[in-house]
Amino acid sequence: MLPSCREVSQLASENLDTPVKGSRGLKMKLHLMMCKYCRLYQKQMELTQKTICEMENHTHTECVDSKRKIFEQVEAKYKKSHNNK
Ligand SMILES: [Zn+2]
DSSP states (O other), X not given: OOOOHHHHHHHHHHHHHSOOOHHHHHHHHXXXXXXXXXXXXXXXXXXXXXXXXXXXXXXXXXXXXXXXXXXXXXXXXXXXXXXXX
């Protein structure tokens, strides 16, 4: 069974620090393939983070830090627009 949107957002958060591998990573990818909301959500997060890191010339640690902050912001928006249980 595929994870719910909520689980996927948790996996995505985990994925910021260490790539989620194995069956959990696969489930996340499968969900992203089918769910446009989660896909948009993750794309938005990655794009924003990338832009900021490039602009500010971040080191790896700073990158992970900024990912986390952006993730929190995007997640807050996402929770409003994507209502699931
Ligand atoms: Zn989803």
